[in-house]
Amino acid sequence: MQVLQQLLLLPLVAVLALAEDNLTDSKVGAPRCGASLHDLNKSLKIELNANANCVWQIQRDTNQTIRLIFSYFKFAPSSSCEAESxxxxxxxxxxxxLLGQVCNDTDAVPVLQSSSNSLTFLITTNSVPFTRNFFVFYYYFSPETNIENCGGQLTGPNGTFTSPSYPAAYPAFTYCVWHIQTPKNTKINLEFKDFFLELDQNCQFDFTAVYDGLTTNTGLIGKICGRAQPTFESSSNAMTVALSTDYANSYRGFAAQYTSSALPGHVEPDAFLTCSSDTMRIVLSKxxxxxxxxxxxxxxxxxxxxSPVITDSVIFSFPLGSCGTIKKDEGSSITYTNIVSLSASGGIITRQNSVQIIAKCKMENNSTLEVMYITKNNVIQDITAAxxxxxxxxxxxxxxxxRTVQQSPYYVDLNQTLFAQVSLDSADPNLLVFVDTCIASPQADFGSLTYDLIRSGCSKDDTVVSYPPLEHYGRFKFNAFRFLRSFPSVYLQCEVLICDSNTTNSRCTQGCISRQKRTVSSYRWKTSTIMGPIRLKRDLRSADHSESLTKADAEETPNLHQYSFYGLSFLVLLSNIVIVVAVILKYHKRQPGYGYHKLQS
Structure with missing residues (x-):
């Protein structure tokens, strides 16, 4: 029966996909070579011939950013990236x-995200006679919007994951990425136990892409949609899975399972790097x-x-700012680099190459991913960790x-002044902490009901006072606010920016900036931290009073509950009798020839 249902569904899915394809054609309504686009979301089916040089510009007066997806592209055969892109x-x-480039050599499904409310793309073709085909769609979205169970880090030898809302229909405008990393010297086997995405010949609308490695920029193994139960295998212990959906025709998504198995006959020398907030650690096995x-x-x-500590391995462990480490501000991240040099000692003439191991700690936005890059010729070993x-x-x-407040929950009086501090634990003295945004919510998951205290460095509550940036500390104070009148608990979530103090006019020193005036890459590193709950002292007094019941009171409680139960039962019975009598009287009042009528004068 299930097979029959699936066979009956396939024509329906195909018709819906064709309908969306036709809808997409009708929505284009723009010049074939370039356009100025102002919609919140739009799909474009583009056909170009030789010698094209077309520009599409996307811009809208909104505080959201743009996600742009080239879900299908076909350039002229054998065209180079310099000639067609x-x-x-x-x-x-x-x-x-330049945000990115797509060409014949692109081994991925390009998904790009703007840093503001505008984005431009240019398509250039060479002189070869050929019809080039592209399908691209974009939509505006808020980066802080999180979808439950959407992507994440998966570690361990095996595991499972599903699309958002599975087995219910996945949401529109979803982009989720799962990074899978199994133990060293293993490979990953990925199997989709259930898979149902929108059907399309080129998987242009909704699709799942599987990559061999820990990025979505290269190493595409396959792009799938429709009804299937595909399997994939990686070449190493790393794999990435991405799910992208558009605005229409959502289905139940997928349920996936991965397992790991040993790589046959593969022995990889041990060399790895770990980075913490204040330490770089390089390990090289003998x-x-x-x-x-x-x-x-x-x-x-x-x-x-x-000097290193030598056991079975050579271990260098040192603070980020020491041992000749070079710090570089790269805009969206701060990188700490050191080099391990290997060379024969003494003045003996040798034919050995001098090997350098370049170790970089890249402190990125909410990233804990660690990757090691090793060149095949063993001349330069480049180890990078985030x-x-x-x-x-x-x-x-x-x-x-x-003195910190030790109690939790933190009981306060209404309008009491609260002092909050965000602290950075780092060995680098040249860092500043800036509290960019703070919101309060009665919900620990910060749902729809929130209250702004600070937004883009600007006080949104009259009682908020921010202190000037201090090395490794961001401080502010505010008064206990009105949420505490209506809700038993309040939580605080703050977004924190970290800047290099050597960078002139960094975001951390600019203070309050309205969203309209914010610059591209205005911070160097960003994270969030949560604190709470905060509660009113009256609730504490109520709680203390409840706990002060004597043993005799506790013994009488069951009897009181029993009397309350009987009393409530009697009231319910009495109410039912009154209702029945009222219904009977109302019925008789409506019968012809009965009841009271006003006499005519």
Whole structure:
């Protein structure tokens, strides 16, 4: 019966996909070579011939950003990226910074996101006679909007995951990414136990893309849609799965399972890097050094005085700002780089290559992903890891910020002044902390009901006072607010920006900036922290009174409950009798010839 239902569904899905395809054609309504687009979302089916040079500009007066997806592209065969490409710019013209490029060599489904409310893309073709086909759609969205169970990090030898809302229909305008990483020297086997996405020959509308590795920029294994139960296999212990949906025709999505198995005959030397908020740690096994022709006496950092700890491995562990580490502000991240040099000691002439291991700690926005890059010729080993700064938020008893509030929940009086501090745990002294946004909510998951205290560095509550940025600390105070009148608990969530103090006119020193005036990449690193609950002291007194019941009171409680039950039952019975009598009287009153009538004068 289930098979029959699926067979009956397929024509319906095909008809709906065809209907959307026709709808897309009718929605284009713009010049085939370029357009100015102002819709909240739009799909474009583009056909171009030789010698095209067409610009599409997307812009709208909104505080949202743009997600642009090239779900299908077909250039002229064997065309080079220099001759034919799609270039995407992060702004209202081609003079803006280049966000990305799509061409024949692109081994991915390009998904790009603007940093503001405008975006431009340019399609260029060469002189070869050929009909090029592209399908692209975009939509505006708020980056802070989170979809439940949408993407995440999956570790361990096996696991399962599903599309959002499964087995119910997945939401529109969804983009979820799952990064899967299994133990070292294993490969990943991915199986979709159930799979039902919108059907389309080229998977242009809703699709799932599977990548061999931990990025969505390259290594595409396959793009799938419709009804299927496909399986995929990685070449290493890393795989990425992305789900993208458009505005119409949602189905139940998928349920996936992954397992891992050992790579046959593969032995990989141990060399890895870990980054924390204040420390870089490089580990090189003796076997790995031996595979390069060196031993444990050869490795040294930029600063040779920083010596390693030698056990079965050579371990360098040092604060981020020490041992010759070079810090670089890269706009959306801060990178700390050190180099492990391997060279034969002494003045003996050798035919060995001098090997450098370049270790980079990239402190990115909410990223904990660690990746190691090793070149095949073993001349330069490039190890990169991304980490997070450790931040925490606490309440303090006074504006001296010397004693933290230890109690939880934190019981306060209405209009009492509360002192909050966000602290950064880092060995780098040249960092500033800036409290960009703080919201309050009676819900721990910060649902639809929220109250702004600070937004874009601007006080949204009359009682909020922000203190000037101080090394590793962001501070502000406010009065207990009206949410506490109506709700038993209130939680606080703050978005924190971290800037390099050596950068002139950084976002951390600019203070209040309205959203209209915010600049591209106005912060260097961003995270959020949550604190609470906050409660009124009257609730504390109520709780203390409830706990002060004597043992005798406790013993009488069951009897009181029993009497209350009998009394309530009697009231219910009496109410039912009154209702029945009222219905009977009303019925008899409506019978002809009965009841009371007003006499004519």
């Amino acid at each position: 799609i270039k995407i710019y992060d702004g209202p013209s081609t003079n803006a910074s 076997a790995y050094l031996a595979s390069l022709g060196y031993n444990e006496t050869h490795p040294q950092l930029n600063d040779p005085s920083c 980490g997070q700064y450790n931040v925490n938020m606490s309440f303090y008893e006074s504006d001296s910020f010397s």
